[in-house]
Amino acid sequence: MSRIATRFAALKEQGRGALVTFLEGYDPDPATSMAILHGLPGAGADVIEIGVPFTDPMADGPSIQKGGLRALKSGATLAGVLAMVRDFRKEDSATPIVLMGYYNPVLSYGVDRFCTDAAASGVDGLIIVDVPPEEADEVEPQAKANGLDLIRLVAPTTDDARLPRVLAATSGFVYYVSITGITGTRSASTADLAAAVPRLRPHTDLPICIGFGIRTPEQAAEAARLADGAVVGTALVDTLAASLDEQGHAKPDTVRKVLDQVRALAEAVHGVRKAA
Known part of the structure; x- marks a missing residue:
């Protein structure tokens, strides 16, 4: 099985949900980003999403847009993010890594070359926001x-x-966007989520993770209770941004x-006991 399938199977056997974390690669600089990446599994992240910075991130709210700009100013490239994954894999061969981004950098890199290099670097999954199932032939065969x-x-x-068409074209896990709109701008109600997840279940056996608007440990725990995991991104990016100095540089306590924050989220998510 893939790392993603293996991780979710293990979590299901343990009767608990997954914490999926998101941060932009290279934000606010390569060394700090790498230090955080190395620390995420020990802090409780079950699956790690790394954002590939892009100049026109249409699905992302202001916080992640600013994080992407910081990353681009610090020299972020798709090749650089792949190098981060390779460095991470020297110490961790088990934690699933998903790259989340947009099609333009992949197209510029070359789809065949990108998929080959991503797999060789230790990437497990891709979220390419602006490639819908109707255009899956652009990347699906190579992936x-x-x-x-x-x-x-x-x-x-x-x-x-x-x-059914969207879910049939999905592998790894299903990312349920809990709100209409961009990331990090508001949160869905428990009632909305409780109604949404059962609508997906008949169409897929894949784990379902809820993202967009999950900010607090309490919200993450509720998402893990209703689905199979919670995705937290904007809240982490906001914490990182608030820790920087006036020039946008990391301080000694930025990584910590x-x-x-990841530890607090993980404690909440992992404390939710799910039915077998």
């Missing part, structure tokens, strides 16, 4: 050939007619503050 999961976003606006 499958290299053992990369293609994780799809399902939104509240995904209707019943389109839902981000990892402490």
Whole structure:
């Protein structure tokens, strides 16, 4: 099995949900970003999403946009993010890593070359926000050939007619976008989530993780209770940003503050006991 499937199977056997963390690669600089990446599994992250910085991140809210700009100013490239994954794999061969980003950098890199290099670097899955299932031929054959999961976003606006098609084109896990709109701008109600997740279950056996608007340990725990995991990104990016000095440089406690927040989120998520 892939690392993603293996991790979710282990969590299911343990009766607990997953904490999926997101941060932009190279934010605010390569060394700090790498230090956080190395620390995430020990802090309780079950799956790690690394954002590939892009100049036009249409699905992302202001916080992640600013994080991407900091990363680009510090020299972020797709090749550089792949190098981060390779360095991470020297110490961790088990934690799943998903790259989340947009198609333009992948197209510029070359789709065949990218999928080959991503797999060789230790990447397990891809979330390419602006490649819908209808255009999957752009990347799906190459991803499958290299053992990369293609994780799809399902939104509240995904209707019943389109839902089976989206889920049939998904592997790894399903990323349920809990709100309509961009990341980190608001949170969905428990009632909305409680109604949404059962709508997905008949169409897929894959784990379902809830993201977009999960900010607090309490919200993360509720998402893990209703689904199979919680994705937290903007809240971590905000913590990182608040820790920087006036010039946007990391302080000595930047890494610790981000990892402490991950520990609090993980404690909440992992404290939710799920039915077998």
